[in-house]
Amino acid sequence: MATPPDGRLDQLVELVLELAAGDRGARMTPSPASDEIDAVIVGVNMLAEELQALNRDLEARVTERTLQLEQAQQQLERLALYDPLTGLANRTLLGDRIGRAMARADRGAAPPAVLLLDLDGFKAVNDSFGHSVGDLLLIEIGHRLRQVVRDADTVARLGGDEFALVVLDATPEQVLSMAERIRASLQAPVQAGERSCWVSASIGVCFAVRGQDADTLLRDADTAMYAAKNGARGSVQIFEPGMHAAALSRVRMAEDLRHAIADGQLVVHYQPIVDLVSGYTTGVEALVRWEHPQRGLLAPAHFIGVAEDTGLITALDRWVLRTSVRQLARWRATSPRAAGFSLHVNVSPAELRTPLFADGVLRCLAEHGVPATDLTLEVTESQLMGEDAETIAALDQLRVAGVGVAIDDFGTGYSSVGYLRRMFLDIVKIDRSLITGLDSDPQQHRVAAAILAIVDAFGLEAVAEGIETVEQAEQLRALGCRFGQGFLWGPALPGPEMTPLLGFSAALSET
Known part of the structure; x- marks a missing residue:
């Protein structure tokens, strides 16, 4: 007798097909018979459970890996588009925002405005308190800028202490008002960790016109910012086309200056420093001049700023030092009157901070056989404001070796009696602005008297600059000022023309 077909086998085959098709939840209930077929059913159900658990684990891993990839992608985008220190937009994102704003302008919207800021005094903070404090300062500055702008505007850090803002849908008056709010926000001290820092910002503003690209707009804003920095620091300047021409002129001058240093176009002139009591010329200040092939003899005011902006100032300083020390050695070898004659040389802040600067100065003196005591380096007060360690x-180091150190232009607005207490100082050069009118203005006379009394109290020598009349020289001598320089004794002269004046007595009564 034939065995009736068992429907469980068909169901079992159907279960396997469902599982193979991906239905991990398919199951089959064993029968009460508990025979071999039921044993297979139980085995298939267990395998299905394992497959379902494995599938859940794989899905969880895929979800986790997908999330990690998304987070990595977001992190890469953030690194590519945002400044890691401040969290502000970086130059790339800023360019994209400007591009979008200009595209909107092409469709009829108002063109954007770009503000470019450079902090005044940031390097002094870094040099005085360290880069960690400087970083905290930049973070706080970014926070203040975000508080000034609207949600639709963009604040970016371009690098270092430069920030930029893209302002949308605003009138020129609103943009300039925003610039003033930025200036006001920086008037309060910035708390950077445990340090309280004071900085300001020079701001350049460029109003876009349709058709400009991001690079041109940023370039013009940068040009305006440098115009602000070269004028009154902490001011706001609006870009004008003439500024670009001036910037190109400065670039050409920088290239010409580079060639001038290499091709021997620079010369040193020497201005006498006179003993106001004896009338003898006791020293000279070395002043660089540029014999420009087309423009003639140029004074430092025409090119020192370019040298500082382009980094050529260190090469210029070293050339002046070598040339003037060599001239002093020549004077000492050929003229008995040059014995004990002193040389004053100006030095820039960049050169002061150059590694092994002091070693280079002492090596130059040794090569030419000039005693260290015959050299005085002049440093402006503004250069000492940061008082950085270098x-x-x-x-x-130089003063220990015998080189004198003078504060130049004392009284120009950076004055601090605290500088006079520094152990490395020997001479205070009183700025010509305090000498002008000395013989006619009683107030100016009292100011000069007070400054000279302070200088004397610290045991330092004073040199008054810009003396033009016998009366000014006599009043300074009466006030106790020992030395002076200025047009009263003539302009700065080339070395050969200065030679006859070495040790020459120009008594005031003979003038």
């Missing part, structure tokens, strides 16, 4: 260490 500058102080170099000046201390």
Whole structure:
């Protein structure tokens, strides 16, 4: 007798097909018979459970890996588009935002405005307190800028202490008002960790016109910012086409200056420093001049700023030092009157901070056989404001070796009696602005008297600059000022023309 067909086998085959098709939840209930077929059913059900658990684990891993990939992608985008220190937009994102704003302008919207900011005094913070404090300062500056702008505007950090803003749908008056709010927000001290720092910002503003690209707009805003920095620091300048021409002129001058240093177009003139009591010329200040092939003899005011902006100032300083020390050695070898004659040479802040600067100065003196005591380096007060470790260490080393150190232009607005207490100082050069009118203005006379009294109290020598009349010289001598320089004794002269004046007595009564 034939065995009736068992429907469980068909169901079992159907279960296997469902599982193979991807239905991990398919199951079959064993029968009460508990025979071999039921054993297979139980085995298939267990395998299905394992497959379902494995599938859940794989899905969880895929979800986790997908999330990690998305986070990595977001992190890469953030690194590519945002400044890691401040969280502000970076130059790439800023360019994209400007591009979008200009595209909107092409469709009829108002063109954007770009503000470019450079912090004044940031380097002094870094040099004085360290880069960690400088970083905290930049973060706080970014926070203040975000508080000034609207949600639709973009704040970016371009690098270093430069920031930029893209302002949308605003009138020129609104943009300039925003610039003033930025200036006002920086008037309060910035708390950077435990340090309280004071900075300001020079701001360049460029109003876009349709058809400009991001690079041109940023370039013009940068040009306006440098115009602000070269004028009154902490001011706001609006870009004008003439500024671009001036910037190109400065670029050409920088290239010409580079060739001038290499081709021997620079010369040093020497201005006498006179003993106001004896009338003898006791020293000279070395002043660089540029014999420009087309423009003739140029004074430092025409090219020193370019040299500082382009980094050529260090090469210029070293050339002046070598040339003037060599001239002093020549004077000492050929003229008995040059014995004890002193040479004053100006030095820039960039050169002061150059590694082994002091060693280079002493090596130059040794090569030419000039005693260190015959050289005085002049440093402006503004250069000492940061009092960074490199500058102080170099000046201390030089003074120990015998080189004199003078504060130049004392009284020009950076004055601090605290500088006079520094152990590396020997001479204070009183700025010509305090000498002008000395013989006619009683107030100016009292100011000069007070400054000279302070200088004397610290045991330092004073040199008054810009003396033009016998009366000014006599009043300074009466006030206790020992030395002076200025057009009263003639302009700065080339070395050969200065030679006859060495040790020459120009008594005031003979003038």
